[in-house]
Amino acid sequence: MSAPQRSTYRHGDLRQALVGAGLEMARESGPDAVVLREATRRAGVSPNAAYRHFADRTALVGAVSDAALGAVAEAIEEEWERIDRRGDAAAVAHAELEAVGIGYLRFARDEPGLFRAAFTVPRDLESALSPDKAGPRGRTPFELLGIALDDLVAAGELPAERRPGAELLAWSAVHGLAMLALEGPLHDLDPELARQTGRRVIGMVDRGL
Template identity: 60%
Template sequence: MTEQKRSTYRHGDLRRALVAAGTELAREGGPSAVVLREVTRRTGVTPNAAYRHFADKRALLHAVSMAAQAELARSIEDEQAGLQPTDDDGAAARARLRAVGAGYLRFAQSQPGLFRTAFAEHADLRDAGSADSAGASGLTPFQLLSAALDGLVEAGVLPKERRLGAEFLAWSSVHGLAMLVIDGPLRGLDLEQRTFAAQRLLEMVEKGL
């Protein structure tokens, strides 16, 4: 172990280092690649040291999945940050919603290992609001979607009575396409076909709401 690592871990950052190592393993091979032995090897500590922070592999994988969610949130934020400004509140609200879906799909295709891991070991929707899953804005992917839908209501695009539960409809649709493209029968689509499918799906979700 290097002196720099000793110093970092002495200040209580071992948990963070273990999660970072696990995240890189997930990036390379998905949730099944998050193996405690390899995580400790990469961080230069013993398994006993890791067990002081995580009770078992499932606890470590859960923490890594939260970190993957945070990267997903940043992908969505990057997509929204690239939107062109407009004085049309309705058009801006629609664009922000489409950006949530576009950032989600882009992350799934560019980081399939992390995307698969982002949903590992989640017990329920409480994880969707965890601060550990948040991006730079302080919002998680689910919260970014909720905020975009609230923006549609505020802009007068989405009737208030249709807002309830809209997250689940939009999320299910986009997540379904993402999984079909990376793990299902749509794996064989080329870039142009995937782009077309994504655009049409996002249009369908917007109009369906």
């Protein structure tokens, strides 16, 4: 599981191994639990070896965060694929928006540690949107959200003048609920109530955009 005895002096792909170990730790207790020495231990390597691949601990956590973002994208795409596209354009567009929100919240609930690793680590927008953090279908969460909003406009369900920046509004609402429920005051909100609140938040976004 952890300390793979290796015969070669070189490791092979230490960088990847460190990120993997970091992901394990983050999954259990969030990004703060990513400890550099422990990662090297799990990779079966001396502590300082990490510095050949990361400038410092922050850089490692950043890489872990990137990987976590990819996992979020995957969760959202999964929900996206499930949409029934036989209805009219308006219904489909609303379903798309809902899918993004549901996927986002589902991931936050199922993988709180990774979720916090993905979004709680300071990074700039362009980095968050860069395509190498996309899901398996190659689309980032932000892109999917954008498509949903575009489709709402196209279907006449959202006035075009409200379209610019609407991502931020939708994102804020859903993200806020996730954070409050994860590490904030809603920490031990009843799970069923949390699910229900999630739906209501998405409804509020849909109505209020």
